[in-house]
Amino acid sequence: MTAPQKEITIIGGGIIGCSTAYFLTRHAFYSAATHRITLLEASSSNAGGGASGKAGGLLALWAFPQNIVPLSFKLHQELAKEHDGEKRWGYRRCWASQVDCKARVPPGLGAGYAQAGGVPTATAGAHAEPSKGLHKDHKMDSKALRKLGAPDDLDWLDTVHSLRGYDNMGTPDDTAQVHPELFTRSMAQLAEEAGVTIITGARVTSINKDTDGKSIRSVTYEKDGQEKTLPTTDCIVAAGPWTSRLLPQIPVTSSRAHSVVIKSPHPLSAYALFTAISLPAGFPTPTASKARGAAAAHAVPLKRGQSVEPEIYARPDGTAYACGPTDDTVPLPLTNAEVEVGEARCDDIIYQVSGISDELGRDGQVLAKQACYLPQGGPFIGEVGGVKGLVVAAGHTCWGIQNAPGTGKLVSELVLEGRTKSAKLGSCDPSRFM
Numbered sequence: 001m002t003a004p005q006k007e008i009t010i011i012g013g014g015i016i017g018c019s020t021a022y023f024l025t026r027h028a029f030y031s032a033a034t035h036r037i038t039l040l041e042a043s044s045s046n047a048g049g050g051a052s053g054k055a056g057g058l059l060a061l062w063a064f065p066q067n068i069v070p071l072s073f074k075l076h077q078e079l080a081k082e083h084d085g086e087k088r089w090g091y092r093r094c095w096a097s098q099v100d101c102k103a104r105v106p107p108g109l110g111a112g113y114a115q116a117g118g119v120p121t122a123t124a125g126a127h128a129e130p131s132k133g134l135h136k137d138h139k140m141d142s143k144a145l146r147k148l149g150a151p152d153d154l155d156w157l158d159t160v161h162s163l164r165g166y167d168n169m170g171t172p173d174d175t176a177q178v179h180p181e182l183f184t185r186s187m188a189q190l191a192e193e194a195g196v197t198i199i200t201g202a203r204v205t206s207i208n209k210d211t212d213g214k215s216i217r218s219v220t221y222e223k224d225g226q227e228k229t230l231p232t233t234d235c236i237v238a239a240g241p242w243t244s245r246l247l248p249q250i251p252v253t254s255s256r257a258h259s260v261v262i263k264s265p266h267p268l269s270a271y272a273l274f275t276a277i278s279l280p281a282g283f284p285t286p287t288a289s290k291a292r293g294a295a296a297a298h299a300v301p302l303k304r305g306q307s308v309e310p311e312i313y314a315r316p317d318g319t320a321y322a323c324g325p326t327d328d329t330v331p332l333p334l335t336n337a338e339v340e341v342g343e344a345r346c347d348d349i350i351y352q353v354s355g356i357s358d359e360l361g362r363d364g365q366v367l368a369k370q371a372c373y374l375p376q377g378g379p380f381i382g383e384v385g386g387v388k389g390l391v392v393a394a395g396h397t398c399w400g401i402q403n404a405p406g407t408g409k410l411v412s413e414l415v416l417e418g419r420t421k422s423a424k425l426g427s428c429d430p431s432r433f434m
């Protein structure tokens with residue numbers, strides 16, 4: 001049977017767009033002779049500065065939604081085996097643990113402390129708004145944690161002075177990790193080698209339908225100040241948090257999240273830590289989730305104790321990634337390049353990690369302070385109501401890295417076979433609300 005001619009355009013070169021490109025080229029019905037696949041990415045590089053380049057990279061069989069998680073977790077393992085993911089994108093099995101800690105005030109604080117008398121006092125500073133971690137839905141109340149001693153190899157956490165409670169959320173049987181940026185770039189490169197054209201610096205401005213509105217005709221994008229139009233029979237919108245700007249009927253929302261990368265002087269054992277850290281009075285005050293601007297709240301010591309929940313993921317390259325809470329103070333800009341990084345919010349994370357780990361605090365070297373937008377509301381995977389060839393794959397929440405290969409595989413089936421076979425779309429199918 002000859003495959004029908006298709007001109008497939010993928011919008012977005014984050015992990016979802018690049019995984020989709022990869023799986024399209026691996027589908028049994030794909031033929032480089034009859035299928036033209038183009039991926040358009042607004043940033044100057046793919047994985048370009050969006051959440052896919054700035055996420056933690058945790059993979060877990062206990063993630064959600066459960067209709068696609070097992071497929072995607074398995075595909076991650078198969079991809080790592082096939083393409084040497086251990087070396088290429090830092091794939092490894094790991095532990096995920098919930099830890100309840102009490103922080104020490106880190107030494108060497110900023111100017112605000114000098115003004116407050118050098119040594120933090122419990123009289124200055126005020127704002128004590130508890131902040132919640134990204135994966136908060138998975139956590140149990142810290143009071144319910146078993147008062148276990150920490151495992152011996154968790155030697156980069158100050159278990160003697162800081163740790164108050166420990167429990168496993170995931171073990172190497174059901175939990176793994178990747179370096180998300182390296183994984184995304186690898187998917188893009190493998191797709192390109194199989195015939196996909198990737199155009200960066202290309203921001204899509206409209207998806208154009210036929211006159212009857214029932215099928216796709218083309219996609220218009222801007223590149224280097226010029227408008228171009230690409231003939232398209234099948235359009236996959238994988239624009240992460242920007243998806244609703246192209247498809248207003250798909251309710252993807254977003255929140256900004258900050259993160260840091262810290263290099264440790266020693267290799268770090270494979271733990272992802274979901275922390276609950278109680279900051280004592282005198283600790284640098286975290287930036288309030290609603291505070292706009294660069295004012296560094298942490299220049300003033302906390303008056304009363306406060307609880308925070310940064311997540312810390314040790315990576316095989318000797319770095320640790322840590323992220324803080326989300327905030328809605330700065331709306332999603334036009335592109336990744338304009339994402340505003342709040343330095344003070346990054347410093348908050350660095351102080352908090354330093355308060356429970358000398359390895360990452362006193363002895364660590366900060367390599368990156370960054371921000372991105374977490375896409376929320378979905379995941380939405382499937383055909384967009386009544387328009388032949390229009391598919392969405394977006395809104396993947398805090399599990400988009402885990403669920404990217406499964407999403408890519410399902411979209412490849414949808415586009416090339418007209419139905420999904422590897423898993424049921426279930427709650428991800430946008431037709432349930434359209």
Ligand SMILES: Cc1cc2nc3c(=O)[nH]c(=O)nc-3n(C[C@H](O)[C@H](O)[C@H](O)COP(=O)(O)OP(=O)(O)OC[C@H]3O[C@@H](n4cnc5c(N)ncnc54)[C@H](O)[C@@H]3O)c2cc1C
Nearest residue numbers: 012014016042050052055056057058204240399400401402
């Ligand atoms: C702090 C943080 C930590 C996280 N940790 C984890 C984790 O440990 N495990 C996990 O599974 N998930 C994690 N996630 C979630 C994960 O990062 C996201 O779900 C995932 O990266 C979303 O990928 P995406 O491709 O949909 O979006 P993005 O990565 O945002 O990519 C979308 C791309 O589309 C492009 N684009 C947008 N509009 C256009 C347009 N008009 N034309 C052309 N291109 C366009 C953008 O430039 C962007 O590159 C985390 C997220 C955050 C914020």
